[in-house]
Amino acid sequence: MVQPRNLIVVGENSQVQIIERHQSLTDHPVFTNSVTEVFAEKRAIVDYYKIQNDRDSASLIDNTFVEQKEESYCFLHTFSFGGKLTRNNLNFYQKGERSESTLKGITIIEGKQHVDHNTLVHHTSPNCESHQDYKGIFADNSVGVFNGRVMVDKEAQKINAFQSNNNILMDDKATINSKPQLEIFADDVKCSHGCTIGQLDEESLFYLRSRGIPLKEARALLMYAFANNVMESVKIPEIKKRITHQIALKLGVNLGYDL
Amino acid sequence: MLKIKNLQANIEDKEILKGINLEINPGEVHAIMGPNGSGKSTLSSVIAGKEEYTMTGGEIMFEGEDLSELDPEERAHKGIFLSFQYPIEIPGVSVTNFMKASINAHRKAQGLEDMPAKDMLKMIRDKSELLEIDRKFLSRSLNQGFSGGEKKRNEIFQMAMLNPKLAILDETDSGLDIDALKVVANGVNKLRSEDNAVLLITHYQRLLDYIVPDFVHVMVDGKIVKSGTKELAYELEERGYDWVKQEKSV
Structure with a gap:
C-alpha cells in the first residue's frame, strides 16, 4: 500500500506542467491512496496530466483538490487505460473572478477493469468558466462511472459551465453509469450538461x-x-x-x- | 463487368427492387434516372453491399464473380466504388489519414506492403490538384463542416485515389452549383478509360451534359422500365417521368 501526498503551490503569475503516473513493477497487488493539493494563485497556469495505465493487479484511489484564485487557469487531463480499480476524485474550487477550469478524460478499458470519475467544480466567484469533457470506451465486462457535479453559488453570476460525457459500449456486458449534475443558485449563468451512451454508428x-x-x-x-x-x-x-x-x-x- | 439479373431486394420486409436487369461493360457509362423513391439509391447501396438491404432474389455478378456473399470492404477491394449521395461526417479522422487507411487496406488485400509515405503524399497532391482541392482541406476532419460541393468533390477525390473499375455516382450532382459540377464532371471524365465503367444515378439531365452516357435507363417502382441512348435523357427532361409510367401501364 502506498500513500503519496503532494502539495503543489503555484505562485502568482507562474506556470507549471505536471505529469503524474503510478506504475507497479510486479504483479503483486498494490493499493495506492494518493492525495494531491494544488493551490493556484493569481494568474497562475497549471497544466496537469494523469496517466493511469497500471497493471491489472493495481488499484488507485486518487484525491485531487485544486483551489484557484483570480484569473488562474487549471487544465487537468486524466487518461485511464488500465488498472484493476481506479477512482478519480477531482475537486475544483474557484475562489477568484475570471478563473477557468478544464477537466478532460479518456477512459479505454476492458476485462473486469473499473474506472470511476467523480468530479466537482465549485464556482464561488462571478465571471468564471469550467469545461468538462469525458469520453469512455468500455469493452468486455468493464465498468465506468461518471459522476460530475457543478455547483454555482448565489454570488457566482455570469458563469459558463459545461459538462459532457460520451460513452461507447463495445459489449453487452460493459457498463457505464453516468450522472451529470448541476446545482445552480445564481440566476444569470450559462450551464449545460449532457451525456450519451451508444454503439458505433x-x-x-x-x-x-x-x-x-x-x-x-x-x-x-x-x-x-x-x-x-x-x-x-x-x-x-x-x-x-x-x-x-x-x-x-x-x-x-x-x-x-x-x- | 457487372451483370445484374432479376435482382430483388428488401429493406425491413418492404420490397424495393422488383427485378432489375442491367449489364455494364468496361469503358461504358450508364445513367439511371427516375423519380424519387423508385429505388435508384437502393440499387447502388445493394451493389456496394450495404447490410440493411436483403437480397431476396436474382444475382449480381462482377467480373464473373458472385458479389452477394461479399462484405462491403471485399467489394471495394474488387474495384467497386460508391460515391455517396450524403457523405458521412467523421470527426477526428482527417481526409489524409482516411485515404491512407483506405489505400493501405486495398494494398493489403492485394498482398502488398503499405504505400511509402512519400508516394502517398505525392499521389494525394496530384489527385487533389485534379479536383482543385485546397491542401488545407486535406487535414480537416472527414466531411465535417464541408459544404455540399466540398463533400461531393471529396468523394470524387477518393475515387481518383482508389481508381476503381466500377464507380457508382449516387446523385453526385445534387447540391452542386454549376462551377462545382464542372469540376466534378471534369474529374470523372479524366478518370474514364477503356478498362473502367461508370454508373451515374441522377434526377436531372444536367449532369449528363458534362458526363455523357452511352446508355440511359429509366427506373420506376423498383424496375428498369425503359432503356435507350442519351437522347432518352433529353426526352425525360422535356416530358417528365409520367409518360414512361403511362407507357408502361398500357
Whole structure:
C-alpha cells in the first residue's frame, strides 16, 4: 500500500506542467491512496496530466483538490487505460473572478477493469468558466462511472459551465453509469450538461467499409476518432504523441500520427 | 463487368427492387434516372453491399464473380466504388489519414506492403490538384463542416485515389452549383478509360451534359422500365417521368 501526498503551490503569475503516473513493477497487488493539493494563485497556469495505465493487479484511489484564485487557469487531463480499480476524485474550487477550469478524460478499458470519475467544480466567484469533457470506451465486462457535479453559488453570476460525457459500449456486458449534475443558485449563468451512451454508428461503418477498410479496422478508426478530439487541448507534444500512440495501440489501429 | 439479373431486394420486409436487369461493360457509362423513391439509391447501396438491404432474389455478378456473399470492404477491394449521395461526417479522422487507411487496406488485400509515405503524399497532391482541392482541406476532419460541393468533390477525390473499375455516382450532382459540377464532371471524365465503367444515378439531365452516357435507363417502382441512348435523357427532361409510367401501364 502506498500513500503519496503532494502539495503543489503555484505562485502568482507562474506556470507549471505536471505529469503524474503510478506504475507497479510486479504483479503483486498494490493499493495506492494518493492525495494531491494544488493551490493556484493569481494568474497562475497549471497544466496537469494523469496517466493511469497500471497493471491489472493495481488499484488507485486518487484525491485531487485544486483551489484557484483570480484569473488562474487549471487544465487537468486524466487518461485511464488500465488498472484493476481506479477512482478519480477531482475537486475544483474557484475562489477568484475570471478563473477557468478544464477537466478532460479518456477512459479505454476492458476485462473486469473499473474506472470511476467523480468530479466537482465549485464556482464561488462571478465571471468564471469550467469545461468538462469525458469520453469512455468500455469493452468486455468493464465498468465506468461518471459522476460530475457543478455547483454555482448565489454570488457566482455570469458563469459558463459545461459538462459532457460520451460513452461507447463495445459489449453487452460493459457498463457505464453516468450522472451529470448541476446545482445552480445564481440566476444569470450559462450551464449545460449532457451525456450519451451508444454503439458505433452503422452509417459511418458502412462508409469506411465501402472504401475498403475492413470492419475491425473501421471500428477501431471510429473509436480512435471519438476519443481523439479530447487530445486537442493537450499542450505537451510528447504527451500528445505518446497518448495518441497508446490509444491507437489499444484499439488496434495503425495510423500515421504525424501526417 | 457487372451483370445484374432479376435482382430483388428488401429493406425491413418492404420490397424495393422488383427485378432489375442491367449489364455494364468496361469503358461504358450508364445513367439511371427516375423519380424519387423508385429505388435508384437502393440499387447502388445493394451493389456496394450495404447490410440493411436483403437480397431476396436474382444475382449480381462482377467480373464473373458472385458479389452477394461479399462484405462491403471485399467489394471495394474488387474495384467497386460508391460515391455517396450524403457523405458521412467523421470527426477526428482527417481526409489524409482516411485515404491512407483506405489505400493501405486495398494494398493489403492485394498482398502488398503499405504505400511509402512519400508516394502517398505525392499521389494525394496530384489527385487533389485534379479536383482543385485546397491542401488545407486535406487535414480537416472527414466531411465535417464541408459544404455540399466540398463533400461531393471529396468523394470524387477518393475515387481518383482508389481508381476503381466500377464507380457508382449516387446523385453526385445534387447540391452542386454549376462551377462545382464542372469540376466534378471534369474529374470523372479524366478518370474514364477503356478498362473502367461508370454508373451515374441522377434526377436531372444536367449532369449528363458534362458526363455523357452511352446508355440511359429509366427506373420506376423498383424496375428498369425503359432503356435507350442519351437522347432518352433529353426526352425525360422535356416530358417528365409520367409518360414512361403511362407507357408502361398500357
